[in-house]
Amino acid sequence: MLGLNKKDFSLLLFVAFLAIAAPFLLNPFPASSSLSFLNAGYPALMQLFAIFAIVLIGFNILFGLTGYLSFGHAAFIGIGSYTAMWMYKLLNFNVIIAIPMAMLVTGIFALLIGWISLRRTGIYFSILTLAFAEMAYRLSYSVLTPITGGETNLSPDPVNDPMVLKSEGGLTVPHLFGFDLNAKTTWEVGSWSFTFEAGYYLCALILIISFYIAIRIFRSPFGMMLRAIKSNNQRMSYTGLNTKPYMLAAFVISGVYAGLAGGLLVAMDAQAGAERMFWTESGTIVIMAILGGVGTLLGPILGAGAIKYMEKILSSISESQLHTWLGILPDWLEDAMVYILANFFVGHAWHLTLGLVFMLVVIFVPGGLVELGQRIGNRFRRKKPDTAPSGETTPAE
Amino acid sequence: MEEILQQVINGLDRGSAYALIALGLTLIFGTLGVVNFAHGALFMIGAFVAVLVSDLLGDIRELGSADDFFKLVQVVEDPTQTDFLGRPLSVETSYWVVWFGENFGNWLSDWSVPIAVLISIPIMIFIGWAMERGLIRHFYHRPHADQILVTFGLAIVLGDLIRAMYGANPIQTAMPESLSGPVDLGVFLGYDVGTITYSSWRIVYFFFSMTIIAGVFAFLQFTTFGMVVRAGMADRETVGLLGININKYFTLMFGLAAAVAGVAGVMFAPIQAPSYNLGMEYLVPCFVVVVVGGMGSLPGAVLAGFLLGIVQSFASLPTWKTSLVERLGLDDGNLIANLIIGVDQIAIYLIAIIILLTRPRGLLGRKGVMED
Numbered sequence: 001m002l003g004l005n006k007k008d009f010s011l012l013l014f015v016a017f018l019a020i021a022a023p024f025l026l027n028p029f030p031a032s033s034s035l036s037f038l039n040a041g042y043p044a045l046m047q048l049f050a051i052f053a054i055v056l057i058g059f060n061i062l063f064g065l066t067g068y069l070s071f072g073h074a075a076f077i078g079i080g081s082y083t084a085m086w087m088y089k090l091l092n093f094n095v096i097i098a099i100p101m102a103m104l105v106t107g108i109f110a111l112l113i114g115w116i117s118l119r120r121t122g123i124y125f126s127i128l129t130l131a132f133a134e135m136a137y138r139l140s141y142s143v144l145t146p147i148t149g150g151e152t153n154l155s156p157d158p159v160n161d162p163m164v165l166k167s168e169g170g171l172t173v174p175h176l177f178g179f180d181l182n183a184k185t186t187w188e189v190g191s192w193s194f195t196f197e198a199g200y201y202l203c204a205l206i207l208i209i210s211f212y213i214a215i216r217i218f219r220s221p222f223g224m225m226l227r228a229i230k231s232n233n234q235r236m237s238y239t240g241l242n243t244k245p246y247m248l249a250a251f252v253i254s255g256v257y258a259g260l261a262g263g264l265l266v267a268m269d270a271q272a273g274a275e276r277m278f279w280t281e282s283g284t285i286v287i288m289a290i291l292g293g294v295g296t297l298l299g300p301i302l303g304a305g306a307i308k309y310m311e312k313i314l315s316s317i318s319e320s321q322l323h324t325w326l327g328i329l330p331d332w333l334e335d336a337m338v339y340i341l342a343n344f345f346v347g348h349a350w351h352l353t354l355g356l357v358f359m360l361v362v363i364f365v366p367g368g369l370v371e372l373g374q375r376i377g378n379r380f381r382r383k384k385p386d387t388a389p390s391g392e393t394t395p396a397e
Numbered sequence: 398m399e400e401i402l403q404q405v406i407n408g409l410d411r412g413s414a415y416a417l418i419a420l421g422l423t424l425i426f427g428t429l430g431v432v433n434f435a436h437g438a439l440f441m442i443g444a445f446v447a448v449l450v451s452d453l454l455g456d457i458r459e460l461g462s463a464d465d466f467f468k469l470v471q472v473v474e475d476p477t478q479t480d481f482l483g484r485p486l487s488v489e490t491s492y493w494v495v496w497f498g499e500n501f502g503n504w505l506s507d508w509s510v511p512i513a514v515l516i517s518i519p520i521m522i523f524i525g526w527a528m529e530r531g532l533i534r535h536f537y538h539r540p541h542a543d544q545i546l547v548t549f550g551l552a553i554v555l556g557d558l559i560r561a562m563y564g565a566n567p568i569q570t571a572m573p574e575s576l577s578g579p580v581d582l583g584v585f586l587g588y589d590v591g592t593i594t595y596s597s598w599r600i601v602y603f604f605f606s607m608t609i610i611a612g613v614f615a616f617l618q619f620t621t622f623g624m625v626v627r628a629g630m631a632d633r634e635t636v637g638l639l640g641i642n643i644n645k646y647f648t649l650m651f652g653l654a655a656a657v658a659g660v661a662g663v664m665f666a667p668i669q670a671p672s673y674n675l676g677m678e679y680l681v682p683c684f685v686v687v688v689v690g691g692m693g694s695l696p697g698a699v700l701a702g703f704l705l706g707i708v709q710s711f712a713s714l715p716t717w718k719t720s721l722v723e724r725l726g727l728d729d730g731n732l733i734a735n736l737i738i739g740v741d742q743i744a745i746y747l748i749a750i751i752i753l754l755t756r757p758r759g760l761l762g763r764k765g766v767m768e769d
Contacts, residue, residue: 127753131750134681352557352561355552355557356550358546362546366539
C-alpha cells in the first residue's frame, strides 16, 4: 500500500497511531494522582516530541545511511526558524508560506555547507560542520543582529513590520489559512483531562508525512546507494561511480528536514533565538540519534521522544518529591540520598543523567533503544537473533 | 608597528592555552588513535583544581556562593565590631593563618595558583589514567564515531559534575599579588614608556606553557620511555613484536596529556574565571587548532595553537577593520560592514575551513594519518 511493503506499512500505521493518539497515550495518569508528574500529554511538550522526531528522521538519513556524522545540524534548525520568522514579518502569519520557505532557504544553506564539507570525510567532516555551525551561531549572536535579533531573540512586531499579505484585522498569531494553531479543545473524562491542540496535530501530520518519505528513501535505490557508500566508499569510487552527488543529496535532504523542524518551532511559538544553534544543541541531536538507534526507521522517533521526555520528567522532580518517595528509608540515609539525587541527577542537574545514560548506551547498546527492544524481544521469543522484525531496516534484496 | 606587536603579544596567552590543549589532544590521538572530546573537560577540571586549592589555602572570596563548600576558614564572632544591623560581625580567618602565623598563611593563599599546579599534576595523571583504563581502552576497536560519542558523553558528565559542585557561575581565582600588575614591555624593545604593556601573569603563562611544551618534547626525544612512545606512534605493531607492552606506555601518555591540559587550566584560572562550560568553550577551537596543525603532528599543534591565538587577537583589532570599511565606502548598518567588524568571532573557523580545503593534511601533518 502507498508503495510500501506490508511490514513498512504497518510501521507507518504504528507511527501514525502514536502521533494521533499521543494526547491519550502520554496522559495515562489522572491529573490529581501522585503519578501525574509522569504525564507528558501537554501540547507544548508533544509538539517538541514531534518536531524533534522530524529533525531526527532527517539526521538519520545522513548519519544512519551514509555514516557521515554532522556535528552542526542545529544550525539548520536555527536557519529554518529565522526564515519562517522573516516570512511572518514580511508577508503574514500563515504557516503555509513560512514553513515551505524555511525548507527552501535551509536547503540552499545545506547545499552550500554540504558542498564544502563533503570534500572531506570522517572526523574532518564532523569538524567542518562543527565549524560552520559555530560560525552561524556566533554571527547570529553578534554582527547579524539586524537579521537575527541577537541576544533579544527575534519576534514579530505587528505594528512596525510590513506584513504585506496580512489583511486588515488579520490574525497576529501563526495560523493556517486563518485557522489559529493555538486553538485548543479540552476533553474531561472522569479525572483525566486530555488537551487537543491544532498546532500539535499539524506537527503530527507533518511527522507522519516525513516518516513516510523517509521510508520511501530507505527503500529506494538512492537509499541503497547511500548504504553502499557507508559500507565501502572506496569501492563505490572504483566501480566508476561519483559518490559526491548522492552524499550531497542526502546532506541537503537532512538539512531540509531540520529546516522544516525549525519552521515548525516558530509556527508553534513565534520567536527565534540563536541559542538553538549552539553546538551542544547539535550534540543533543546526535545523542537522540544514538539513543534511538542509528540507521533504523523507528529509532529517531523513539530517541527524540525519550530524550525530550527524560528532560521534562527529570527537570521537574523536586526535592520535596524525593523526600516523599524515599520516606521509608532511615532519616540519615534519606537525607543523604535526597542531597545526592537533587544536586547531581534531577532538577537543574538533569544533564548529568542524560550524559550518563548516553554513555551507557554507547558502551553497551550501540544500536540504541531499537537494539535493546530486539534483544529483549529475542529473549522472550527464544528466536535466533537475526530474524527479529521490529523496526529493523534490512532491505529486501 | 607598536600596535601590531601589541596584538601579537595579546594573542600569546590564548595561543598558549590552545597550544597546550592541542598538544595533549595530539598526544592522545597520535598514541592511541582516539579523538578525545573530553579533553576540554580536562582543561576545565584543571581550572577547578586551582579553585579548590585556593579555597583550601584560605583564599577568602566575597562571592559566597556554592563555592565556600571546601573552605578552610575559622569563623569567629568579633564582639568589638558590628555589622549594620548591630549584630556582632563574624570574621573569617584562614586556618593556615591560625596554625602557621600571619606571614606564612597569607603567603600560602597568595600563591595558591602556583601551588595548585604542583598538586594538580598527580590528580590529573590519575584522572587521565582512570579515564583510559576505565573507558577509552574499550573503544580502540570501535569506529571513530563511537569514540567521539562516548567522550562527548563523558565531557557532559564531567562538566555537570563540576556544575553540581560549584554552581553555574564563573568563579574568580586570584593570582599572586606580586604578579598581578602590568609590565611595560615596550621599554625593553626601545619604545616609549607605556606603548606596549602587558599583564605580568600572562607573560608568566606564556613562559610556563613554553616550559611545559619544551618539557614534553624533551621527554619524548631524550628518554627511553619517550623513544618507545615515538616508536609506538610510528608503528605500533612492530614495537609490540619486539616484546614491549606498548599499551602500558600509551596509558601513561594519556595521563601525561591529561596533566598537560590540567596545568594549562590551573594557570589559566586567574586569566579567565572558570565555569563548568569552560571546557566546551575551548574544545571546539582546539579541534580547529589540531586540524590546522595537522592531525598527529605535535609541532604542528603547538605552531597552530600560537598562530590561531595571534590571528584571533589580530581579528579583534578595530583599527584595520574600520579603515577597511571606510576604504570600501560602506555605511555603518551595512551587512558586509557588520561582517567585517565581527570577523574576530569567526576568524579561526574561517581559517580552519580554508586550511581543510586547500591543505587537508594541515600545516605540518604527516602523510597517511587519518586520511581516507
